[in-house]
Amino acid sequence: MTALRNSVPVIAILLLIVAGWYVGSYALNAPFQRDLDRRAGVTSTPWEFVVKTMTQPKPTLPAPHQVAQNFFENTFLRKVTSNRSLVYHAWVTLSATLLGFAFGTALGIAIAVGIVHVTTLDRSLMPWIIASQTIPILALAPMIIVVLAAVGITGLIPKSLISTYLSFFPVAVGMVKGLRSPEFTHLDLMHTYNASKAQVFWKLRVPASVPFLFTSMKVAVAASLVGAIVGELPTGAVAGIGAKLLNGSYYSQTIDMFAALVAGSVVAVMLVLLVGLAARITERLMGARPA
Amino acid sequence: MIAKLPWQSWLALALAAVAAISLPIVSADPGFGAATSLVVFALVLIGAAVPVLARSAAVEAVVLFVAAHGAAWLLISGIAGHEGEATRAFFLLVAASWLIAWRLATVLSAMKPRSREAGWVLKLIVPAIFGVWILIIWEAVTRGAGIPFILLPPPSAIGAKFAANLSVLAADVRQTIFKAVIAGYAIGCVSGFAVAILADRFLFLRRGLMPIGNMVSALPIIGVAPVMVMWFGFDWQSKAAVVVIMTFFPMLVNTVAGLTAAGHMERDLMRTYAADYWQTLVKLRLPAAMPFIFNALKINSTLALIGAIVAEFFGTPVVGMGFRISTEVGRMNVDMVWAEIAVAALAGSIFYGVLALIERAVTFWHPSVRGG
Numbered sequence: 179m180t181a182l183r184n185s186v187p188v189i190a191i192l193l194l195i196v197a198g199w200y201v202g203s204y205a206l207n208a209p210f211q212r213d214l215d216r217r218a219g220v221t222s223t224p225w226e227f228v229v230k231t232m233t234q235p236k237p238t239l240p241a242p243h244q245v246a247q248n249f250f251e252n253t254f255l256r257k258v259t260s261n262r263s264l265v266y267h268a269w270v271t272l273s274a275t276l277l278g279f280a281f282g283t284a285l286g287i288a289i290a291v292g293i294v295h296v297t298t299l300d301r302s303l304m305p306w307i308i309a310s311q312t313i314p315i316l317a318l319a320p321m322i323i324v325v326l327a328a329v330g331i332t333g334l335i336p337k338s339l340i341s342t343y344l345s346f347f348p349v350a351v352g353m354v355k356g357l358r359s360p361e362f363t364h365l366d367l368m369h370t371y372n373a374s375k376a377q378v379f380w381k382l383r384v385p386a387s388v389p390f391l392f393t394s395m396k397v398a399v400a401a402s403l404v405g406a407i408v409g410e411l412p413t414g415a416v417a418g419i420g421a422k423l424l425n426g427s428y429y430s431q432t433i434d435m436f437a438a439l440v441a442g443s444v445v446a447v448m449l450v451l452l453v454g455l456a457a458r459i460t461e462r463l464m465g466a467r468p469a
Numbered sequence: 470m471i472a473k474l475p476w477q478s479w480l481a482l483a484l485a486a487v488a489a490i491s492l493p494i495v496s497a498d499p500g501f502g503a504a505t506s507l508v509v510f511a512l513v514l515i516g517a518a519v520p521v522l523a524r525s526a527a528v529e530a531v532v533l534f535v536a537a538h539g540a541a542w543l544l545i546s547g548i549a550g551h552e553g554e555a556t557r558a559f560f561l562l563v564a565a566s567w568l569i570a571w572r573l574a575t576v577l578s579a580m581k582p583r584s585r586e587a588g589w590v591l592k593l594i595v596p597a598i599f600g601v602w603i604l605i606i607w608e609a610v611t612r613g614a615g616i617p618f619i620l621l622p623p624p625s626a627i628g629a630k631f632a633a634n635l636s637v638l639a640a641d642v643r644q645t646i647f648k649a650v651i652a653g654y655a656i657g658c659v660s661g662f663a664v665a666i667l668a669d670r671f672l673f674l675r676r677g678l679m680p681i682g683n684m685v686s687a688l689p690i691i692g693v694a695p696v697m698v699m700w701f702g703f704d705w706q707s708k709a710a711v712v713v714i715m716t717f718f719p720m721l722v723n724t725v726a727g728l729t730a731a732g733h734m735e736r737d738l739m740r741t742y743a744a745d746y747w748q749t750l751v752k753l754r755l756p757a758a759m760p761f762i763f764n765a766l767k768i769n770s771t772l773a774l775i776g777a778i779v780a781e782f783f784g785t786p787v788v789g790m791g792f793r794i795s796t797e798v799g800r801m802n803v804d805m806v807w808a809e810i811a812v813a814a815l816a817g818s819i820f821y822g823v824l825a826l827i828e829r830a831v832t833f834w835h836p837s838v839r840g841g
Contacts, residue, residue, distance in 0.1 A: 186678050192681070301577075302596050309818060312818050312820070313817045314774075314813050320798045325619065382815070396687070411779070423692055427696075435695060436696070451685045
């Protein structure tokens with residue numbers, strides 16, 4: 179019942195957005211349609227005119243149903259191996275995302291462990307990790323791709339390198355926080371047990387850091403997807419959601435572009451939900467009581 | 470006495486010993502002078518031995534500093550003209566001096582300065598040494614091993630390119646940052662803030678917008694860039710539009726979260742003063758929300774730069790940072806690309822730094838600023 183009550187405002191706002199979208203697509207497509215009609219010498223009733231603005235093959239702003247139809251056709255009605263299938267493109271991007279995310283998470287955890295245990299690393303590395311995020315590093319993407327292509331490395335690896343870079347930071351920062359989250363009394367307790375450093379790490383710090391890890395992994399997986407998509411832009415890659423966007427912009431295929439955006443968003447939401455699910459399962463396995 | 474040497478010194482000594490066997494430093498004929506080589510070895514030995522010889526940490530730090538950077542300087546300036554001809558000895562010596570620098574960072578991190586100013590200086594010096602050594606190793610490896618220029622130019626070449634193309638870089642900054650980023654950032658943050666206030670006023674709007682706003686933060690919004698370029702043309706307006714969309718939601722979500730930060734006690738106090746909604750908002754809840762708002766402003770500063778640069782990949786007039794990066798990559802002028810990235814990094818850091826300074830001034834009452 180509460181779920182229903184909570185979803186009413188969300189649905190209302192979403193409906194409002196869709197309505198606004200329809201109005202917007204009428205307003206943006208009308209000038210071109212008017213021009214078209216005038217040249218063809220057609221006079222149409224207002225309703226016919228509205229319908230025409232919503233059925234252009236290359237509209238300035240496609241109407242929601244056009245995008246939905248395109249998305250549906252290219253997702254469910256095509257063979258997944260066809261290069262017009264959004265599933266195929268999403269898979270290409272997703273594989274780079276997952277590879278980069280795995281590397282980034284591993285790297286982030288490794289850096290966090292180092293920072294927590296070695297004071298020198300904490301003092302010298304931590305400021306740079308934070309500074310590295312004030313840099314618009316996505317600007318590096320074209321160069322990484324092109325330069326690696328010049329040495330003969332193409333395909334998955336360069337894209338996932340960008341994903342790695344974008345995803346390691348949230349994990350590193352979150353894990354440093356998480357590994358340092360045990361309270362002083364807990365550390366003292368371990369001390370009274372005469373626990374070694376390794377024991378403190380495995381039995382206290384690691385379990386305490388798990389919630390932090392999953393929270394930061396949610397941020398990291400989203401960043402990783404952005405990295406993979408942008409990584410597909412500069413080379414004119416042939417497959418992937420980024421490539422789909424780029425092709426759409428070359429040929430003004432706005433409906434295709436919007437469908438690709440929707441596909442990217444669906445992938446993003448699924449990834450975040452999956453990480454959330456993994457978090458819940460892990461917590462249950464670790465014996466956390468449902469709050 | 471020898472046993473008290475730290476492991477970095479042992480390793481440095483071992484590396485220097487192997488280097489001594491695999492001399493000369495450069496394989497070409499008029500390579501390193503014997504005198505220079507001797508000085509390098511002497512510096513490494515001094516750096517390795519000083520932990521047991523020095524009486525105080527300060528003296529040790531100074532000697533380590535001179536030894537590590539002196540050796541590195543001699544090695545890198547000696548390699549000039551012999552790119553790609555370095556032997557194993559060169560890299561071993563670079564590694565040895567890097568270990569000495571590591572020892573230096575360890576000594577500095579272990580210092581417990583008495584005054585606050587000295588603590589601040591230390592906090593800056595240790596990461597600065599780390600950064601300098603990344604550059605040194607980068608320079609030494611690219612020049613020593615003769616890595617193709619296209620793959621990774623040495624920092625000195627990037628610096629030279631930077632200095633030689635200041636006017637081009639300045640024009641790009643003007644186009645991308647002063648036109649697109651600033652305009653988009655201002656519009657995006659202000660509108661996000663305004664909608665957040667609305668959402669705070671009307672519960673229905675908040676209930677509806679918050680889940681959407683949280684979800685949007687996970688989406689690859691950058692993908693709207695080609696659409697915006699199609700709508701608003703190639704000039705800076707389309708980039709500003711991308712920046713507006715990217716900065717709107719973080720601002721909205723953070724501001725709404727921040728407006729709940731004021732405690733019940735304080736709100737009750739405002740009620741006893743018979744303060745109305747707006748008075749409570751301006752005098753209590755907005756100041757309490759400032760840490761959250763500044764968090765959003767900081768996140769947005771990076772997002773805005775990324776948005777504007779990536780949007781330029783989809784089409785621009787012949788100026789702008791994203792344009793320069795994508796065209797110079799195509800022409801394989803990698804040093805120019807790195808120079809542009811250095812500019813972007815600098816701009817991003819300055820942007821962030823200015824925001825952090827304003828934040829300190831505005832949230833002077835916050836525990837994290839007072840240091841309490």
